[in-house]
Amino acid sequence: MNLLEMNRVKKSFGGLEVIHDISLQVGEGEIVSIIGPSGSGKSTLLRCATMLETMDSGELVYLGEQAAWNDKNGRTVYGDSQTLKKIRQNYGLVFQNFNLFPHFSVLKNIMDAPLTVQKRNKAEVRETAMELLRKMGLEDKADAYPCQLSGGQQQRVAIARALALNPKILFFDEPTSALDPELTGEVLKVIKSLADLHIAMVIVTHEMAFARDISDRVIFMADGVIVEEGTPEEVFASSNERTQSFLGRYGEMLK
Amino acid sequence: MEISVMLAKLAGGMAVSIQIFVLTLVFSLPLGLVVAFGRMSKNGILRAIVKTYISIMRGTPLMLQLMVVYFGPHYLLGIKVGSSYRIWATMIGFVINYAAYFAEIYRSGIQSMPVGQYEAAQLLGYSKIQTFFRIILPQVIKRILPSVTNEVITLVKDTSLAFTIGVGEMFTTAKALASSQVSMIPFVAAGLFYYIFNLVVAVAMDQTEKKLSYYQ
Ligand SMILES: Nc1ncnc2c1ncn2[C@@H]1O[C@H](COP(=O)(O)OP(=O)(O)OP(=O)(O)O)[C@@H](O)[C@H]1O
Numbered sequence: 505m506n507l508l509e510m511n512r513v514k515k516s517f518g519g520l521e522v523i524h525d526i527s528l529q530v531g532e533g534e535i536v537s538i539i540g541p542s543g544s545g546k547s548t549l550l551r552c553a554t555m556l557e558t559m560d561s562g563e564l565v566y567l568g569e570q571a572a573w574n575d576k577n578g579r580t581v582y583g584d585s586q587t588l589k590k591i592r593q594n595y596g597l598v599f600q601n602f603n604l605f606p607h608f609s610v611l612k613n614i615m616d617a618p619l620t621v622q623k624r625n626k627a628e629v630r631e632t633a634m635e636l637l638r639k640m641g642l643e644d645k646a647d648a649y650p651c652q653l654s655g656g657q658q659q660r661v662a663i664a665r666a667l668a669l670n671p672k673i674l675f676f677d678e679p680t681s682a683l684d685p686e687l688t689g690e691v692l693k694v695i696k697s698l699a700d701l702h703i704a705m706v707i708v709t710h711e712m713a714f715a716r717d718i719s720d721r722v723i724f725m726a727d728g729v730i731v732e733e734g735t736p737e738e739v740f741a742s743s744n745e746r747t748q749s750f751l752g753r754y755g756e757m758l759k
Numbered sequence: 760m761e762i763s764v765m766l767a768k769l770a771g772g773m774a775v776s777i778q779i780f781v782l783t784l785v786f787s788l789p790l791g792l793v794v795a796f797g798r799m800s801k802n803g804i805l806r807a808i809v810k811t812y813i814s815i816m817r818g819t820p821l822m823l824q825l826m827v828v829y830f831g832p833h834y835l836l837g838i839k840v841g842s843s844y845r846i847w848a849t850m851i852g853f854v855i856n857y858a859a860y861f862a863e864i865y866r867s868g869i870q871s872m873p874v875g876q877y878e879a880a881q882l883l884g885y886s887k888i889q890t891f892f893r894i895i896l897p898q899v900i901k902r903i904l905p906s907v908t909n910e911v912i913t914l915v916k917d918t919s920l921a922f923t924i925g926v927g928e929m930f931t932t933a934k935a936l937a938s939s940q941v942s943m944i945p946f947v948a949a950g951l952f953y954y955i956f957n958l959v960v961a962v963a964m965d966q967t968e969k970k971l972s973y974y975q
């Protein structure tokens with residue numbers, strides 16, 4: 505069974521359709537990268553998948569459970585709030601600009617949702633949080649506040665915060681594009697290290713070498729449609745004109 | 760009259776002033792939050808009503824509002840009110856006036872919060888209420904503290920307006936004593952009182968601000 509299925513999704517802003525009929529499936533443990541030019545609708549697609557944005561048309565299904573479906577006029581209707589709340593537990597999102605809670609310490613940023621939302625045991629949650637911080641190379645920052653950390657460190661805390669809720673699928677929207685170039689590496693390395701957790705990941709990124717190395721599948725989007733998808737080898741060696749012209753700039757770097 | 764007797768009377772007035780101050784804050788701070796929600800409500804009618812209320816409270820003198828609250832029941836509705844209603848009228852007048860000011864402060868603070876904080880909270884599964892009280896409000900409080908401090912300092916001085924409806928607070932007492940005793944001492948004492956009261960408030964608010972400066 506697919507973890508995520510998005511079927512024939514459409515989304516407009518003020519009459520302008522920015523997602524045209526996109527379908528996307530993500531399987532268990534699969535790592536999918538979404539690449540494409542600015543304004544092609546990558547963030548909008550992730551925001552529809554994570555229900556930060558409501559779709560105009562199309563279906564959204566997590567683990568076989570419908571979050572949204574079409575009515576007889578082909579307009580999306582969403583499930584009730586209890587159903588959506590349950591479905592939301594399947595996924596997490598790492599934002600471009602982290603969105604950590606500035607008034608909470610690093611440790612509290614990670615522990616608060618498992619405690620107040622999932623009502624888990626405090627000792628167990630603390631253990632999990634410290635383990636995640638170790639994994640992120642931040643065990644000495646547990647008591648720091650987000651404002652005392654570099655962007656790269658904040659993003660790693662944000663990743664730990666999302667992981668603490670045990671999502672089955674984790675979305676990333678350009679996790680490194682708000683960072684200074686010398687800080688991108690540390691975040692990409694952490695994301696790569698998550699591959700062996702067998703959490704599915706959907707990553708919107710402009711880091712082509714990273715996308716090529718980490719992904720099981722690469723999706724190339726342009727103007728609100730999926731132009732091409734396939735293994736990294738297939739997409740990066742594509743003969744499709746649009747793919748080529750987008751990758752052209754990166755082609756040299758990747759060789 | 761001996762100075763000690765005079766001071767004892769002034770102390771009584773002082774207690775009433777402090778009582779008006781404390782009770783106004785205790786009730787208007789939470790009420791202001793409720794009013795702010797009304798002001799930001801999705802319901803257009805509610806929003807318009809609350810907006811009108813706020814604009815009246817901010818656009819007319821508090822002194823006048825106190826008189827309306829005090830004399831209104833008798834003049835408008837023909838209800839006989841006892842003299843114990845004075846202090847009630849004072850409290851009602853102060854609370855509804857200050858709630859309006861605090862509501863606007865809360866609103867500006869809430870609207871200045873970046874949408875990313877709500878989105879992060881939603882993704883982490885917080886309910887709307889949890890999001891507001893755990894994530895948003897604590898940050899709003901930090902942001903609005905300077906404006907709240909201004910209002911609180913104004914309130915210290917505003918408590919003297921209760922004299923317009925004959926409540927025996929500090930200023931009323933000082934004025935009565937000064938004319939009956941033909942002495943400046945009550946006025947000096949009253950001035951000192953307000954000054955020190957404000958100083959204490961300023962220090963307390965400053966401490967609170969320091970306490971909240973552990974982040975950004
Ligand atoms: N809230 C919104 N209101 C109006 N238009 C929007 C909104 N969000 C996105 N858009 C428009 O939708 C289109 C797709 O935007 P989106 O942010 O999804 O692109 P993107 O592929 O993520 O681009 P980038 O690589 O720059 O992040 C753009 O034309 C954008 O201007």
Ligand SMILES: [Mg+2]
Pocket residue numbers: 546547548677678
């Ligand atoms: Mg984007």
